[in-house]
Amino acid sequence: MSAPVLARFSGAVRRTRAIALKEFRHMARDPQVVLLALAMPLVLILVFGYGVSFDVERVPLVVVDRDRTAESRALARAFTAAGTFDLVAVSDDEAAVEPLFRGGHAKVALVIPPDFQRAQGRGDTATAQLLVDGTDNATATIALGYAETIGLTLTQRDLPRGFDVPLRAEVRTLFNPALRSAVFIVPGLIVLVLVIVSVMLTALTVAREYERGSMEQLFATPVGRVELILGKLMPYFVLGLMQVLLVLVVGVYLFEVPLRGSVALIFVSASVFLLAELAFGLVISIVTRSQMVAAQVAAISTFLPALILSDFLFPIDNMPPPLRVVSSLLPPRYLVHALRAIMLRGNGVESVLPDLAAMGAFFIVMMVIATRKFRRTVA
Amino acid sequence: MSDVLTSSPALEARGLVRRFGRTVAVSDLSLSIAPGELYGLVGPDGAGKTTALRLLVGLLTPDGGEARVAGAVSHAAGGALRASLGYMPQQYSLYGDLSIDENLRFFGDLFGLSSTNFRERVAHLLGITQLTRFRDRRADALSGGMYKKLALACALLHRPRALVLDEPTNGVDPVSRRELWELLYTLVDEGLAVLLATPYMDEAARCHRVGLLQGGRLIAEDAPAALVRAFEDLAYFVTAADRDAAEAALHDLPGVRALSPHGPGLRVIVAAADAEAFRRRFASADMRWHLEPTAPDFEDVFLMRSIDAE
Numbered sequence: 001m002s003a004p005v006l007a008r009f010s011g012a013v014r015r016t017r018a019i020a021l022k023e024f025r026h027m028a029r030d031p032q033v034v035l036l037a038l039a040m041p042l043v044l045i046l047v048f049g050y051g052v053s054f055d056v057e058r059v060p061l062v063v064v065d066r067d068r069t070a071e072s073r074a075l076a077r078a079f080t081a082a083g084t085f086d087l088v089a090v091s092d093d094e095a096a097v098e099p100l101f102r103g104g105h106a107k108v109a110l111v112i113p114p115d116f117q118r119a120q121g122r123g124d125t126a127t128a129q130l131l132v133d134g135t136d137n138a139t140a141t142i143a144l145g146y147a148e149t150i151g152l153t154l155t156q157r158d159l160p161r162g163f164d165v166p167l168r169a170e171v172r173t174l175f176n177p178a179l180r181s182a183v184f185i186v187p188g189l190i191v192l193v194l195v196i197v198s199v200m201l202t203a204l205t206v207a208r209e210y211e212r213g214s215m216e217q218l219f220a221t222p223v224g225r226v227e228l229i230l231g232k233l234m235p236y237f238v239l240g241l242m243q244v245l246l247v248l249v250v251g252v253y254l255f256e257v258p259l260r261g262s263v264a265l266i267f268v269s270a271s272v273f274l275l276a277e278l279a280f281g282l283v284i285s286i287v288t289r290s291q292m293v294a295a296q297v298a299a300i301s302t303f304l305p306a307l308i309l310s311d312f313l314f315p316i317d318n319m320p321p322p323l324r325v326v327s328s329l330l331p332p333r334y335l336v337h338a339l340r341a342i343m344l345r346g347n348g349v350e351s352v353l354p355d356l357a358a359m360g361a362f363f364i365v366m367m368v369i370a371t372r373k374f375r376r377t378v379a
Numbered sequence: 380m381s382d383v384l385t386s387s388p389a390l391e392a393r394g395l396v397r398r399f400g401r402t403v404a405v406s407d408l409s410l411s412i413a414p415g416e417l418y419g420l421v422g423p424d425g426a427g428k429t430t431a432l433r434l435l436v437g438l439l440t441p442d443g444g445e446a447r448v449a450g451a452v453s454h455a456a457g458g459a460l461r462a463s464l465g466y467m468p469q470q471y472s473l474y475g476d477l478s479i480d481e482n483l484r485f486f487g488d489l490f491g492l493s494s495t496n497f498r499e500r501v502a503h504l505l506g507i508t509q510l511t512r513f514r515d516r517r518a519d520a521l522s523g524g525m526y527k528k529l530a531l532a533c534a535l536l537h538r539p540r541a542l543v544l545d546e547p548t549n550g551v552d553p554v555s556r557r558e559l560w561e562l563l564y565t566l567v568d569e570g571l572a573v574l575l576a577t578p579y580m581d582e583a584a585r586c587h588r589v590g591l592l593q594g595g596r597l598i599a600e601d602a603p604a605a606l607v608r609a610f611e612d613l614a615y616f617v618t619a620a621d622r623d624a625a626e627a628a629l630h631d632l633p634g635v636r637a638l639s640p641h642g643p644g645l646r647v648i649v650a651a652a653d654a655e656a657f658r659r660r661f662a663s664a665d666m667r668w669h670l671e672p673t674a675p676d677f678e679d680v681f682l683m684r685s686i687d688a689e
């Protein structure tokens with residue numbers, strides 16, 4: 001690098017740092033914001049951790065066994081063994097399900113098709129159907145999560161030896177139902193907490209400069225748009241990582257959530273997600289130029305997807321195709337997926353690369369939009 | 380190189396046009412300000428002063444024409460241009476929750492001042508603005524005058540060649556106002572080019588040169604004294620406690636071009652050609668007020684130029 005280039009670079013670094021430092025100062029002068037940012041994860045994890053776990057024991061289950069073989073009975077037993085499901089009826093006719101659901105007598109139905117054993121014998125995927133009463137979303141979601149684990153555990157038996165079984169862990173927690181939901185929700189909670197506070201705060205920062213009139217003064221200095229954007233991201237990035245740490249610590253110590261994979265990888269994934277969402281927050285701020293509007297847009301476009309489209313409460317597989325497409329365009333589901341893989345299954349970097357790539361791509365797109373939309377003019 | 384720089388005006392506008400929707404905020408504005416010159420852009424609210432200043436410092440893109448700072452086109456130029464320009468916006472634009480020191484430090488970093496240079500500049504600027512004692516005070520806890528001085532200090536940190544101030548004395552008490560003006564004169568004497576916008580005629584009269592802005596157009600431009608000398612009408616002062624009655628009575632007298640309330644009476648501007656007739660009618664109409672001729676001032680100039688321009 002030639003000297004002028006180097007000088008220009010060090011100038012850019014200094015300006016970026018000045019912006020970040022100033023933003024930290026704003027935070028320090030307004031400690032309620034920081035307190036809120038750190039209290040929010042605690043409140044949420046307590047609410048979700050304790051609240052949800054009580055709901056999911058003894059979910060009334062009806063089994064429709066149309067196969068009536070040893071395998072089908074084994075599957076049904078697996079469902080009732082954990083204590084999560086309470087067998088309230090057995091039938092060989094699917095028509096029995098709806099009245100039981102309507103009457104509130106059952107919430108989940110396991111339907112085993114007539115060719116279940118044969119399919120398994122052939123080595124094909126043996127498919128059983130799980131019907132869930134969708135009116136009780138929390139139960140439905142958790143039940144689906146359990147069912148998935150149970151189903152996988154069964155298949156695991158037939159897998160060739162030597163296959164690295166990432167599911168063993170889930171089998172273990174399966175017999176510890178009180179902890180199950182905490183295990184299940186921590187990744188989703190991390191996503192939720194990050195978007196609620198960090199993205200919201202970022203969305204407000206640029207708009208605030210416009211509203212206060214300070215943007216006019218800033219634009220009259222040599223500060224560049226990218227410097228301004230990166231400098232503004234930094235403090236909220238740090239705040240976000242602190243939130244992740246908080247949720248992890250509480251999750252691990254209070255709810256004994258397993259941490260099977262690398263903590264570093266968890267933070268790498270959370271960092272990429274944060275960058276993506278913060279850049280999104282900045283785009284909102286730059287486009288709206290108003291704190292009121294920015295807050296509303298941020299709530300709708302980041303909070304809702306994090307809650308609904310992240311696979312956190314509602315399984316993506318059950319969504320109508322358009323929603324699935326929307327969810328695949330937004331970062332939350334990728335972090336939920338990555339965190340579940342790392343924390344619960346102990347997977348390594350190779351299994352979360354696609355998630356990192358997707359979130360990274362979102363970040364780049366947002367940065368391009370942010371710098372394009374960010375004009376150095378006041379009108 | 381330095382020849383080119385010194386020979387080109389510090390600030391220059393050529394045929395600037397800027398519209399907002401149907402409003403033409405600035406229309407065909409041309410002006411040029413030399414180093415060491417104090418130029419005042421004067422006009423009422425909505426005249427287009429802020430828009431003109433923003434065009435000059437590159438915060439707005441012109442719809443026509445061109446603005447230049449030290450020869451470089453304003454809206455296209457990057458950091459280099461900004462490093463030679465100090466700008467103080469009309470509204471509060473520093474950070475209220477940061478202290479004087481922190482605000483200065485922030486702008487010092489953005490302008491890339493070395494730490495020795497920064498310390499020197501801050502010591503000097505806080506000294507001349509008499510803010511040294513308040514260094515740790517938050518900007519939102521400063522009085523209007525102190526705030527403006529801080530804003531001025533921030534705009535001067537990097538030793539700009541041109542300074543652009545939008546209503547620098549707005550919300551400032553009379554004492555601080557005088558101090559600010561003394562400061563400006565010192566800066567101009569040191570060779571700085573200063574462009575300021577103001578709605579106050581008394582302030583405009585203190586500039587080396589003024590441009591009268593109305594409806595986005597420059598309707599007159601010269602040294603204030605020259606504009607007053609070129610004033611063709613006559614000015615009278617009518618002492619009247621009952622101003623409204625006086626105004627109604629005087630309104631239809633021959634030659635009366637403008638009436639404006641002023642202190643304990645009315646200022647009356649009369650066309651020179653009709654002055655004789657005006658005085659005769661005033662005397663014969665048995666008016667109970669006292670009439671005396673007075674020297675036209677800058678405010679009269681602005682008033683009449685505005686009326687003529689309409």
Ligand SMILES: Nc1ncnc2c1ncn2[C@@H]1O[C@H](COP(=O)(O)OP(=O)(O)O)[C@@H](O)[C@H]1O
Pocket residue numbers: 378379399402403404422423424425426427428429430431
């Ligand atoms: N950002 C803007 N958007 C729309 N109209 C504007 C904007 N800025 C100024 N104007 C209009 O342009 C005209 C000139 O305004 P301005 O330059 O602020 O005048 P002044 O500073 O002399 O009060 C006014 O009619 C004002 O309403």
Ligand SMILES: [Mg+2]
Pocket residue numbers: 428429430469545
């Ligand atoms: Mg203005």
